[in-house]
Amino acid sequence: MEWEVVIGLEVHAQLNTATKIFCACPTVFGAAPNTQTCPVCLALPGALPVLNAAAVDKAIALGLAVNARINRRSVFARKNYFYPDLPKGYQISQYELPIVGQGQLTIALADGREKVVGITRAHLEEDAGKSLHEAFPGQTGIDLNRAGTPLLEIVSEPDMRSPAEAVAYLKKLHALVRYLDICDGNMQEGSFRCDANVSLRRPGAPFGTRAEVKNLNSFRFLEKAIEYEMERQRDILESGGKIIQETRLFDANKGETRSMRSKEEANDYRYFPDPDLLPLVFDEARIASVRASLPELPDAKRDRFMQQYGLPAYDAGVLTASRAVADYYETVAMGVDAKMAANWVMGDLLGALNKAGLEMESCPVAAEKLRTLLQRIGDQTISGKIAKDLFEMIFAEGGEVDAIIASRGLRQITDSGAIAGLIDEIIGANPQQVADYRGGRDKLLAFFVGQVMKASKGKANPDQVNALLREKLKA
């Protein structure tokens, strides 16, 4: 009998506020250790937290984007545990009353169907610092620059049934936080990371015991970790064993998970409301103002792309998967054929970015440049074939479209006299093929077109070449 995997994700999105959640220290990544700290985030005696309103607005934005209930009153709680990079000995989080209640996110499945994944809650909390083990043999260094960075923990329902669904959910959420501009989405730096709760069951049976895999910071690791867990748990269950509820760590090098601590060893966090912070209470006006500032969200944008640009659902989905790609596309499509723009952005551009390992944010070809390139195809200045070469050139080396066309002599040959001359040369050089064509081998036209294009170094206008060739070969 089959096993069904049940997956729920807890996603930690680092909110891209300028300052920390409870003090005015900057949140910039990569500064020298402990240079972005103050009495509050160092937890000096007597220092007190004051909530950053920008973090609250970003949490509300996420809540609105996933159609969630926004709790008009939420409470900060202390999660108590000792760790050297947790300077207060507790993390300020939200426990019983989070800022965002139940919501949902719709994901597209590989077969084209859609699935609604429930969101249980999302709550605000502060990040801890970092323990540095490498630089200090036998000792541990503590860097508290990250301590107090705002996080939004977004908890899903155990609604996903395959690694692919989990990845689709995480990608959709990743796109969403970047659309909302609440998180930079940088997974390598840990700005967007997730824990996966994974269990197996027989279809229709109650949920099995789950293992929680911690700190997955790439889509691929998420997929690998779930796949590994499925195999591990299936082996245990099929050999008559029992799954232990535990926290596991994914080892990216080995592609496997290993036990961190069991439920029995888990901390008793002794949550209680933080008496240093009043309950977070806001009115409808606050929510309305966040709602008014929300950007167009992915699903709405996809529908608009289909309507406004006449794109198929697939194209519209790809182009709206990230806000940066969508914005790029819309700039390119301004004044050129929408479908051609879509093909170029989805094919040539995303392909080149992917090959170069670049994100859209660091794309070397500005959207305006690609638009100019497509306009030069449209106005017959260059051929499609030349355009591809030109694009690769600009992607790799930069430069302006029109300047390169001029300096490299890429302008299409549209002078029919010049084309006729080339054709005459080719006809003269290939008497046998001419005879065969005239004898009925129509397919040889392609041969002649190819030869003429080659002789023109690709610059002859292909339509004109075709027309003139037919005419001349008729004789």
Added chain:
Amino acid sequence: MDLSEASLRELRDALRSRRVSAQELTRFYLDRVAAHNPALNAFITVTEAAALAAAAAADGRLAAGEEGALLGIPMAHKDIFCTAGVRTTCASRMLERFTAPYNATVVECLQAAGMVMLGKLNMDEFAMGSSNETSHFGAVHNPWDLQRVPGGSSGGSAAAVAARLVPAATGTDTGGSIRQPAALCGVTGIKPTYGRVSRYGMIAFASSLDQGGPLAKTAEDCALLLEAMVGHDPRDATSHPEAAGVFAATLDAPLQGLRVGVPEEFFGAGLDPEVAAAVEAGIRVLAAQGAVIKSIHLPNNAHAVSTYYVLAPAEASSNLARFDGVRYTYRAAGVEDLTDLYQRSRYEGFGAEVRRRILIGTYVLSAGYYDAYYLKAQQVRSLIREDFRQAFADVDVIVGPTTPTAAFALGDKAQDPVAMYLADIYTIAVNLAGIPAMSIPCGFTAGGLPIGMQLMGNYFTDGLLLNVAHRFQQETDWHRQRPALASAKE
């Protein structure tokens, strides 16, 4: 002019008219500290050089014509307030070598007003205690009887004011820590409405209960000090937006028609008859000025101590987690691993009473006990708040004893924590409710120990309490009595 008996207003006048300079005044009090502190142990740190420099600066401001009410007047801070560049210990081995890099808001406020800090005052370790015996730096002695406790936790503050080592001091009050030592040392002290005085830089014991306030010889002095201490502080999220207030201007308002509630529950078993008699006489002083005395009930006061000893330790267990041996605190030597570092640093760095409260607090927040203890205590806290709400529908102030007895002997209750906790039986409910309250001298025992009377008011009636206390002090001279030690010739 006897500088040690002068009120803040008199000192201000003397400074303004150049009868005395801030430097002379500071020297005068530093000499008193040098003479009497060895017997009292009220100071943990004396900052003589910095004090003289601050006094010189104040003299400069006075010479420039500045007219602040507190400009150039010496004072000392309870060692729970962070002072930039000056050791801040909270009377704990844990912070024995901790120098704060910043000032508490209260310290900033009084510094800006031009007060001259003479040093840091002894207290119960992390403000946990009612006798000042839990200090890592040794107990403070009551100036009225050196064999007795000064009360706690602001014992150093009360003793220093009583012995005239400073004209004024700051304290903090989590369950009576300003009022109880004020009563036991015969001085005046006020715990303001929660949220009026910023807690920023005041080392937290129990965040929802802690409140800073002044101790001085008179209500008038307290009013002037409190005016400089209150105000909204954006660095403290529990600071009230309308925390500021003016208190000195209304001190003389008549008490005619003032409705005074006397809670029957405060005069039951456990109250020393001498204390009861003195407080009852005090109430008659108010009645003689036209106050209407009413008997009232605070039925849930009986649960205040047990409620407090769930909630305060719960918050403390978390607040004190930052003292972990990792960064600026005491760290045990030769630790084996991280767990050993935590356990030994905290065992060695904290005293027995602090460890006891951390254990209680950790226990009541633990899974399986949270509902029975912490949550239940929060519910009782609501009932206590409701008691006061109902009472203040009928009366303007509530009056009763501050403590069940006068100062007890050093060592008397040190081995019996519950007996010690009961010393705060009349003061704790006020903190649970967050209302303002003060203690004023109202008599002496036959043995010559001071007795305190407590005034409690509704939220933001700090000014009314100071007014009632001031009028009381116009009719009485209990607050003018000084211990023999303080009168002794230097």
